[in-house]
Amino acid sequence: MSKKVFVGLSGGVDSSVTAALLKEQGYDVTGVYMKNWSQDLPGFECPWKQDFQDAKRVAVQLGIPFKMYDFESQYRQKVVDYMVEGYRAGRTPNPDIMCNQEIKFKIFMETALADGADMVATGHYARNVRDYHDGHCNLLKGRDENKDQSYFLWTITKEKLAKTLFPVGDSEKPEVRTRAQKFTLPNAEKKDSQGLC
Numbered sequence: 001m002s003k004k005v006f007v008g009l010s011g012g013v014d015s016s017v018t019a020a021l022l023k024e025q026g027y028d029v030t031g032v033y034m035k036n037w038s039q040d041l042p043g044f045e046c047p048w049k050q051d052f053q054d055a056k057r058v059a060v061q062l063g064i065p066f067k068m069y070d071f072e073s074q075y076r077q078k079v080v081d082y083m084v085e086g087y088r089a090g091r092t093p094n095p096d097i098m099c100n101q102e103i104k105f106k107i108f109m110e111t112a113l114a115d116g117a118d119m120v121a122t123g124h125y126a127r128n129v130r131d132y133h134d135g136h137c138n139l140l141k142g143r144d145e146n147k148d149q150s151y152f153l154w155t156i157t158k159e160k161l162a163k164t165l166f167p168v169g170d171s172e173k174p175e176v177r178t179r180a181q182k183f184t185l186p187n188a189e190k191k192d193s194q195g196l197c
Contacts, residue, residue: 004028005165006112007121008104009058009066011051012193013180014123014168016058020183021167022121023062030117031059033068034108036075036099051193057186067115071107078102094152101155109160121165125173126150128166137161144172 007019009031023029033055038048052068059066079099086093104122112120125142126149136158142148156164168176180188 002026002028003118004030004116005119005121006030006032006067006115006117008108008123009033009055010123010193011054011058011187011190012123013185013187013190014125014176016055016123016185016187017176017179017183018121018123018165018167019058019064020062020179020185022165023064025167029062030065030067031055031062032108032112033066034103035068035070035072036079036103038072054187054190061184061186069108069111071103074107075099075103096152097155100152105153105156105160105164109163113163119163119165121167123168124149124153124166125169125171126153126166127169128161128164130162137164140169142166142169147173 005022005027007015007022007029009015009019011033019029019031033052035048035052038046040046056066079095079102082098083093083095105120109120125144125147127140127142128137129140130137138158139150139153139156139161141150171179177188
């Protein structure tokens with residue numbers, strides 16, 4: 001029986017190719033959209049509805065189940081409040097690290113595992129390599145140095161890494177775009193997100 005993997009589908013190209021690659025490799029894949037933020041800000045319209053629709057279209061295209069987890073209140077408390085408090089105190093907060101630590105690799109992972117997943121996967125440009133000597137997983141930089149996101153994942157424990165896949169981490173961004181076209185994903189030409197996390 002194949003391992004059940006819940007993929008954090010953001011509506012972007014990287015997570016969509018992640019889901020397609022895992023399905024191609026024989027995993028039992030479920031796409032999950034994490035609703036972390038839905039409010040418009042001054043001068044910025046929150047694209048969550050469009051991202052949700054794009055993620056859903058990808059799941060339909062790939063023929064995989066699709067879910068939405070609403071983590072908006074946790075995101076506000078763990079990421080937004082942390083960022084605002086940091087700026088007020090004269091620090092330079094890193095909300096991407098906090099989002100990965102508290103949302104993607106804590107609340108999302110816990111919810112997915114409780115919901116039947118064996119593992120989770122994201123579209124991060126990082127690599128997760130098992131050490132043959134001690135069996136632990138080690139986080140390595142993504143192959144594409146211009147897109148490497150391992151810095152934002154440094155707080156993830158080895159235990160959590162053992163339950164995580166980063167399928168695009170061995171790829172260069174242009175390869176990921178080419179694969180999105182090969183899989184005929186509906187968001188293959190979508191611009192990269194500049195949102196937090």
